[in-house]
Amino acid sequence: MKALSIKDIALKANVSITTVSFIINGKAKEKSISDAVIKKVQQIIIDSGYKPNQIARSLRTGNSNIIGLIIEDISNSFFSRIARLIEDKAYKKGYKIIYSSTENSVEKAQELINLFKSRKVDAYIISPMKGIEEDIQILLNENKPVIFFDRNLPELNTNYVGANHFVASYQAIESFIKQGKQKIALVTTNIDVQQIIERFEGYKKALIDYALPFDEELVLRIPFNQPEVDTIAAIKQLLKNKDIDAILFATNYLAISGLRVLKQTGKKLDENFAVIGYDDHEAFELHTPSISTIQQPLEEIAETIIKLILNQLSSKTKLPDQQIIIPAKLILRN
Amino acid sequence: MKALSIKDIALKANVSITTVSFIINGKAKEKSISDAVIKKVQQIIIDSGYKPNQIARSLRTGNSNIIGLIIEDISNSFFSRIARLIEDKAYKKGYKIIYSSTENSVEKAQELINLFKSRKVDAYIISPMKGIEEDIQILLNENKPVIFFDRNLPELNTNYVGANHFVASYQAIESFIKQGKQKIALVTTNIDVQQIIERFEGYKKALIDYALPFDEELVLRIPFNQPEVDTIAAIKQLLKNKDIDAILFATNYLAISGLRVLKQTGKKLDENFAVIGYDDHEAFELHTPSISTIQQPLEEIAETIIKLILNQLSSKTKLPDQQIIIPAKLILRN
DNA sequence: CTGAAAGCGCTTACAG
């Protein structure tokens, strides 16, 4: 059972495929096709259930109405929520999203870019990593809209939408200090991207501003993709060796591991020990006691990304790049 | 900057595009292209960074090396974890996955099927809903491999991979009864799919087998996509009106809402009141006390799905449909 | 051992 083609419709309607094509693409008026023909062809299309072959259309036009979304890990709730929001919003504008995870691997990201490129996606939304600059630059040279989100590569001139991680992190530490905490640790990842570095800088700056000593040994940098048992062991070690009274976790999955440590060791969250997580997670609110957290405004981020993309796609000339920084919110839950 | 085409490569190598095509597709030996030519062309391909246009290839061959994945909601951790696993496994076999969420809307699912169809995906992995039967039947008539997962539409002859929800649910209730629970509620959704019905049947059968009264008023059916505040209100109502000593939640997001209710009302989980969740979630283990849960073997489900797909894609004849039911595990955490 | 040519299903500049 082969699918119908535009030729079949033209045959049935006794017109040329040109005419059918004009009608399908809403150019009937502009091309002054008679109303009678328009009506007849449209009826045949409806009756037959004909759907244009998008592959052929893409080959001919060079675009696809598809936006490629490249993220770190779809099973991380921060990314899956953002993906869902972007999907919804793009969908309403007639664009489809295809997405895939990189696990922070440059090779995987390169393959995804090639995949998307060979599928002629119209635009790219990327949470990038160091090492991918060259591949991105090629996309930019081809005049493809590229929006970075979550993290930026400042050496590249492109659009970026992200939260103000420096300030968020600073405020989190500030709130610890105001609670009288003295030995505040940061549990972060070792991935070398701006957004993670900013969280560290905010941490450090707050300590310095409040005249607390900055101790590199209170900063735990967990290798990305390390098995969780090792992460848990490292956090246990940190708690054992140092007399810590507060921890800021720089990602939600690290905070989850941290909460597992507390559960396993029986360490209590009380006036002597506090934690703050990054990026909300159901487990934080439901925890006893509830865990305070830094929340990125997902809705606003998704909205901004889509707006930037659509602007670019509808403009013939290259628009100036925009770096949009949205405040993150510290949600105190105790 | 236009991308290179096979023509450019042929020109540079001073051979025909036929020859280049054979070499790209590994048919050089079979077509007895000389080693010298093979080497020369390959070198030019590498040097120039040429990547075949997959759109053109798809148009010509009618397939795409892409598998379409249609799920309920990518922001639900059950689906995002499965998606991630399927993505990994397919990737290793040279297939890419594109996925999208339906939110249980038949219309959205139809649009996605049409999108995927017009993109010539090679196979479909679908968590279906009632009302989509006809569209699926069309895919089957076109001899496209279709695998249902998570839920089945028994009236359709197709492949299915899922967990044994009846048994899992039965065992959960059985464990409540053995703890001496008497008034056991079920909080489930109103979506009319087999997997949800089985969870209900398991609940009911266990009560009957153990000579406990089955009371329809202890079954709360939450409308899908209802705002969470309403869900929370309904659960509060249930707890208030009935003297319940145990609840089985039929999905993880319902259990999350249930835990929110406990938090808000201050109701304690103790020897007088127990809950079990469905599909694991970080919040369950980290909760105080930890929440018991029914876990579907995600890894095994993903593995089985991919195996079925690859079998079908590599077989020229239609393989017999398989219904693969994998046991779910009750994880008791207290 | 290699190539010319048809064709996949569209869009669109051009012609009438």
Added chain:
DNA sequence: CTGAAAGCGCTTACAG
């Protein structure tokens, strides 16, 4: 008001 034809970038049956 409408259509014939070129062309997007591939693959492959056929010919030599």
